[in-house]
Amino acid sequence: MPGPADRLSYMRIATWNVNSITARLPRLLAWLESTGTDVLCIQETKTTAEGFPAAELRELGYESAVNATGRWNGVAVISRAGLEDVVTGLPGGPGYEGVQEPRAVSATCGPVRVWSVYVPNGREVGHDHYAYKLRWLEALNKAVAEGAAGQRPFAVLGDYNIAPTDEDVWDPALFAESTHVTPAERAALAALRGTGLQDVVPRPLKYDRPYTYWDYRQLGFPKNKGLRIDLVYGNAPFAAAVKDSYVDREERKGKGASDHAPVVVDLDV
């Protein structure tokens, strides 16, 4: 017999590398209001937990789960759909130069469990940071495997710093010797898919590819010289609930934009 508990629940979930939540705060608050986003996974907060604008977000109805320690990295989940069972950091994750960096936080937001991740950049193939990136991805794989295989909608959203295929790179030849496209990095994504997660590919609002990042330099955005490196990896129950997904390239426009655009996912859960 149908009842209130059987009603579909519509949720808008998104991920966005804001490149400093302090610098982006006016645009972030306006974007939350205009899009009606319920849950946002944030990367590169570039502030301490104390500097995180939890009070401003609370005024808009969002609770915050924050993992941030200073000028580099920093992640958060903000939600107006519940925020429980927060886990700060990547269990079993490696440090870099002896430091556990703030690159992961997870939480349960109503019917969905989400991770916000900021995968290490890697800098150059062969650099210590590149080895760190691969180790970090191995630890992520282990940490999310149980949720990925579970019955509850579950997704790992964030800046993966990996373009899954050459189609996700505006000029593959230019990136031939670079991080973000190497077989080892793409194998780490494949291993993640092997846990039961799938790439929820958003639709572009313009042009043919759903890029999510464009370099600030050399007119990268106007020329659409982009990469798709901000990803939503969801398990089967999550993917089944997806009604739409798109890259909000409008948010990349104009003065005071991040170099990443938000990826938005609409769910019936």
Next chain:
DNA sequence: ATGGCCTGATCTTCAGGA
């Protein structure tokens, strides 16, 4: 129209981003 880097700190110069 979307426009030749941006951010925060070590703060006038730099690391890091990708």
